[in-house]
Amino acid sequence: MTDSLQDAIKQYIGYLSYDPSNTLIIRKLVELYLETNTPHKAHEVISHYTANEDIHLSIAKSALASYQGNDEEVVALLQQHTGVYEEAVIYLLALAYLRLNQYDNAFNTLQVMPVEQMGIPTRLLFARALHNLGEVQKAIALLEEYKTSAECIGYLALLYWDIENFDKAHILADSALAIDPKQLEASIVNGFQLLSVDNLSSAQTTFSQILKLKPKSGRAWLGTGLICMQQNDLNSAISALRKTTQYMPNHPGSWNTLTWCLLINNQLDEAEQAAQEGLAIAPAFSESQGMMAIVLCFQNRFDEAKAYYRKALLLNTDSLAGLYAKYLILARLSPEEAQDVFEQLMNISITEQVTVGSVLKKNINRQEKH
Structure with missing residues (x-):
């Protein structure tokens, strides 16, 4: 935990001691605890509040539920506030819909907010929703002018890879990895590039590292499945590709690759x-x-x-x-x-x-x- 975050937490604890019914303070304190990976502290703050619930408390509870992966709970908490123009509501609700593979709901939630008013995380979320709906060019246009972070650059690399602009994808992936060597989408592009030139060992290492950080990465499971296919290990390929279709159920290419493996395996x-x-x-x-x-x-x-x-x-x-x-x-x-x-x-x-x-x-x- 950085000194600045510690100081901010102490400051908001002080605010809350003077005004224990202020749900905006509770929300800010919960967000700080989640940023410092102390969700039990966030839960304590929320559980001590017993008065009527308002939008700030709903956001605080939703942020904790999202952190814990309880996306159905996020939807239940925030659906009642969809008419409120609040970026935190839009972001948390759209993120929950995306993780539930409800891409139309995510898109409909995000499109009510003008793009120029979106913060970078929300804009990235909108690009992910568009990508999952097959609107790759629109997703690229959304991020092209906002190459300000490793995540933006890395996600652009993946988008360009998907439209087979491989040269640009490589350049962007290298740029993202120079900023953050563990950036997910840039690492995925790097893994597929290694696979495409038959460097199976390095590709496997890359996808294994991704899966250690994000076990539900459908793309990394797809790469793993393709490597197993190249190695004629069909049972392992099928197992990996079933993971792929579990985590990317709307990705037709993954279903087609799984189909091919099953055919070869009779x-x-x-x-x-x-x-x-x-x-x-x-x-x-x-x-x-x-x-x-x-x-x-x-x-x-x-x-x-x-x-x-x-x-x-x-x-x-x-x-x-x-x-x-x-x-x-x-x-x-x-x-x-x-x-x-x-x-x-x-x-x-x-x-x-x-x-x-x-x-x-x-x-x-x-x-x-x-």
Whole structure:
């Protein structure tokens, strides 16, 4: 605890001794105790107050509940105050909705406040809500002029990575990590960059370090799952990817990756369930349509698969899953056409510096060495 925080706590304790019914003082004191990681002190301050509850006490209780991860309690406490224009209410309620994966509710809570009046934490929260709703460009625009902290810069790095502007993502991630070597999103970008150049050992170390700090990081579990896939450890990959879909239930790419692992592991019924989840979340995402087609091909339901792969290729002519499903179907009917599709497939990028062909070649070489 810094001397300035200690002094502030002593000051507010003094204020409270003269005015024990002042809920604004209680709120400020609770916020200070949480900042110093002493939630039991915050609880003591709240529990000693027995008079009528007002917005400041609701905020104090919500801040403690949020600190403890009780997001349903935060919603219950603050829903009655949604008409009050108070940034703390907006922030705590939106944070609770985000952690509950209720992204529309988080967005609706945040949009009542003009962006120019938001503090940096609230603006970052708004960017996270937009990101989870698929509005990546809007999230970037929200943060681009506010690159004032490691968290802002690191989150921008992740946003640029998601739109495959890898060069900018690397520059931003390096900048964020120079300020804070443990910055979460910048570390995630760094981990995926290491994975993309096949530096599996360093990537694994990076994702393991992230998970020690944030065990519910869906992105870090995704990276771990992809590493296990590369190492042909399918059971570990499936376990990691189930964590990913638990913590990022609205991320279709994670469901599609889990689907692929389940298929390779011959768990066809579970693969179909996972593919349906990905498709329900993002029916306009070509890979979700294509993944459903692949599952049906593995189940010898080729006629059903045709509608899905065709929709995938209508959405994106370079859909990896759509082209692979098309190849599986044509391989039975027209080997020459299938070969043309196969060649197109080999040149499609999976991620930065990685094509389907390069992955297959690497795996073939690995098998020959063994």
